[in-house]
Amino acid sequence: MLTLFDYLPSQNAWKVRLLLHHLQLPYRTEYISIFEGEGRRPDFLAVNPAGAVPALRLDDGRVLAESNAILAYLAQGTRYLPQDGFGLAKVMQWLSFEQDYVGAIATLRHWTMTGKLERRPAELVAMRRAGSLHALRMLDRELATRPFIAGGAYTIADMSVYAYTHRAEEANLPLAEFVHVSAWVARVASQEGFLHQCHPYSIDPFSGRELP
Ligand SMILES: N[C@@H](CCC(=O)N[C@@H](CS)C(=O)NCC(=O)O)C(=O)O
Known part of the structure; x- marks a missing residue:
């Protein structure tokens, strides 16, 4: 097992x-x-x-x-991973994006929820906050054009990007202001067999x- x-x-x-x-x-x-x-x-x-x-x-x-x-x-x-080369590479693109850009939200959430925020230098917190907002802005622009992050279908790229993005409010980030991200969050959460x-x-x- x-x-x-x-x-x-x-x-x-x-x-x-x-x-x-x-x-x-x-x-x-x-x-x-x-x-x-x-x-x-x-x-x-x-x-x-x-x-x-x-x-x-x-x-x-x-x-x-x-x-x-x-x-x-x-x-x-x-069904969660395209078979064709381009579709597969698109999913990989967004998995890499997740690691490079969504991580700022993850860090800010961790610091916020565990009381570490006050122990961090203000410049560092401001950098993570700016990075998080940058990621949310990019996602919002992209998700205005299609239902899922790597194209027309729900894939592991959505699962990955969603994981920290939908918890953004736990990092005191204004998720509701990003209307396309918010609509996508609801779309992802309504998938069959969702956890x-x-x-x-x-x-x-x-x-x-x-x-x-
Ligand atoms: N890039 C890694 C990041 C994994 C990661 O940072 N995991 C955290 C929990 S969310 C952890 O175990 N941290 C403990 C440590 O780094 O010592 C992934 O996507 O799996």
């Missing part, structure tokens, strides 16, 4: 939970308490050298890390700590 290395408030891990849910794939979970340093255990570093969740162990023991790589692996041959449950950092008593 598949094993997902998970930390519940992680939206990177949620992306993988979402796709597993869509595909109705059974899996077991191994929780990694990242703020207690479990990501730095040698046995976990052998799974993901970066020490981060999510990671996935396959039935045959091979392991895969990086949320978007895991999505691409699991989605092969399914609505997300988890706040407050479920983890250690989340106020800095990552080791």
